[in-house]
Amino acid sequence: MRATSARKSARPAGKTAATHTDHSSTKTGLAPRLAAARLLAAVIDKATPLDALTDDENGNPAYIALEPRDRGLCRAILLTALRHRGSLEALIADRLDRPLPPNARALEHLLHVGAAQIVHLSVPDSAAVDLAVTAAQGDPRLSRFASLVNAVLRGLTRMSDEKREAVAQKALNAPQWFAAALTRDYGEESAAAILQAHQMEASVDLTVKANAERWAEELGARILPNGSLRLPASTPPIPALPGFEEGAWWVQDAAATIPARLIGATPSMKVADLCAAPGGKTAQIALSGAAVTALDLSASRLRRLEDNLRRLDLSAKTVAADLRKWAPDEAFDAVLLDAPCSSTGTARRHPDVLWTKSDAVVERMAALQAVLLQRCVDLVRPGGTIVFANCSLDRREGEAVARAFEALEAIEPLPVSQAEIPGFETAITGEGWVRTTPANWAEIGGVDGFFAARFRRI
Ligand SMILES: C[S@@+](CC[C@H](N)C(=O)[O-])C[C@H]1O[C@@H](n2cnc3c(N)ncnc32)[C@H](O)[C@@H]1O
Numbered sequence: 001m002r003a004t005s006a007r008k009s010a011r012p013a014g015k016t017a018a019t020h021t022d023h024s025s026t027k028t029g030l031a032p033r034l035a036a037a038r039l040l041a042a043v044i045d046k047a048t049p050l051d052a053l054t055d056d057e058n059g060n061p062a063y064i065a066l067e068p069r070d071r072g073l074c075r076a077i078l079l080t081a082l083r084h085r086g087s088l089e090a091l092i093a094d095r096l097d098r099p100l101p102p103n104a105r106a107l108e109h110l111l112h113v114g115a116a117q118i119v120h121l122s123v124p125d126s127a128a129v130d131l132a133v134t135a136a137q138g139d140p141r142l143s144r145f146a147s148l149v150n151a152v153l154r155g156l157t158r159m160s161d162e163k164r165e166a167v168a169q170k171a172l173n174a175p176q177w178f179a180a181a182l183t184r185d186y187g188e189e190s191a192a193a194i195l196q197a198h199q200m201e202a203s204v205d206l207t208v209k210a211n212a213e214r215w216a217e218e219l220g221a222r223i224l225p226n227g228s229l230r231l232p233a234s235t236p237p238i239p240a241l242p243g244f245e246e247g248a249w250w251v252q253d254a255a256a257t258i259p260a261r262l263i264g265a266t267p268s269m270k271v272a273d274l275c276a277a278p279g280g281k282t283a284q285i286a287l288s289g290a291a292v293t294a295l296d297l298s299a300s301r302l303r304r305l306e307d308n309l310r311r312l313d314l315s316a317k318t319v320a321a322d323l324r325k326w327a328p329d330e331a332f333d334a335v336l337l338d339a340p341c342s343s344t345g346t347a348r349r350h351p352d353v354l355w356t357k358s359d360a361v362v363e364r365m366a367a368l369q370a371v372l373l374q375r376c377v378d379l380v381r382p383g384g385t386i387v388f389a390n391c392s393l394d395r396r397e398g399e400a401v402a403r404a405f406e407a408l409e410a411i412e413p414l415p416v417s418q419a420e421i422p423g424f425e426t427a428i429t430g431e432g433w434v435r436t437t438p439a440n441w442a443e444i445g446g447v448d449g450f451f452a453a454r455f456r457r458i
Pocket residue numbers: 274275276277278279280281282295296297298301321322323324338339340341
């Protein structure tokens with residue numbers, strides 16, 4: 001049976017809230033679900049990044065109040081609800097006789113939280129349904145929908161796998177603006193492959209300081225063609241892994257290692273890592289023995305970079321400044337600009353980015369990147385190298401910015417050669433730039449989307 005929208009309750013809302021809130025807040029397992037629905041609202045309705053909401057120190061109060069175990073469940077629900085948002089919406093719609101009222105945002109979020117557990121997580125169905133109903137009963141905005149929540153979610157638990165598959169298959173697990181941009185940039189087939197790759201949880205990649213074989217064995221990891229180590233997505237907390245305390249490695253997606261490699265750093269070089277925090281690429285350059293200056297606008301992110309370098313026993317001079325205004329005393333042999341971007345290349349790890357970004361963000365970021373890249377010309381000595389990179393899949397932020405920069409008189413291209421990026425040879429474009437997407441290395445779990453281009457100051 002399908003569910004119909006409940007009629008407005010005749011009971012005064014205030015009274016309902018008081019009675020139900022007391023009852024609901026004590027129920028086991030309710031707090032992480034309530035927090036998940038609240039955080040989902042913040043992501044979808046207010047475009048707040050999930051990492052900020054679930055930061056263990058400065059996150060959303062509803063998240064901070066959870067026990068560590070419940071934080072894990074809350075994050076798992078959110079990542080799942082966002083990764084499969086389109087298909088969950090289609091499944092919920094399939095259980096409804098008529099669409100939800102357009103202003104019933106809280107109801108929609110609660111249903112998504114319930115459906116994510118039922119369809120994708122190994123949570124007992126009865127708990128997912130009962131707790132969603134209790135949550136609805138305890139919320140004055142939702143109490144009149146409690147029976148609808150029950151009917152929709154119970155309906156989902158009874159749906160056969162085949163039926164779920166058939167409904168989910170037709171759904172788009174991305175916002176329209178993003179799917180349209182992908183199709184424009186990559187064509188229909190590749191766009192579909194990228195969207196498909198986004199359905200998989202990303203594995204955990206590590207960059208090792210040395211002894212890849214030894215650490216691969218100790219961690220039970222696979223050595224990737226570029227030398228990174230790969231662990232499954234379900235890896236236990238990173239600080240608990242062998243080698244973390246002693247600073248033997250750091251977490252970095254295999255594709256994210258490309259930009260720093262293009263610097264070709266040697267111990268005699270002076271290199272500036274602009275937009276450096278939290279420092280994965282700074283660590284790579286510092287490891288080569290080059291003298292590194294790591295600059296970032298954000299003092300707090302720079303502190304994380306310093307902590308990371310300390311753990312790794314690597315060093316860099318750090319500068320908290322706006323690159324647009326920074327004027328160092330002398331020029332560098334090479335600069336790396338890993339520019340701020342829409343980050344859509346990291347959607348496998350951060351499925352919220354697709355729902356918090358927009359065409360307008362992409363265009364704003366592309367304009368900022370052009371300004372920051374222009375600054376690099378003055379920071380590097382004549383003959384010096386400039387590497388421009390970012391983790392957006394959108395060609396307006398990658399290829400278009402690089403093309404416009406390359407047209408400047410003071411700049412010439414410095415194409416990337418296959419020998420420089422083992423494993424990523426096919427990601428080199430006709431222009432000598434590098435473009436990866438999550439559909440690369442599909443047979444071994446994919447990589448993040450990255451763009452990188454290299455230039456020389458004439
Ligand atoms: C993509 S992240 C950098 C990631 C980093 N390179 C790594 O590998 O760990 C972009 C960084 O740019 C910084 N940023 C943004 N605008 C900036 C500006 N105007 N000047 C300097 N840094 C800026 C942000 O604080 C952010 O840390």
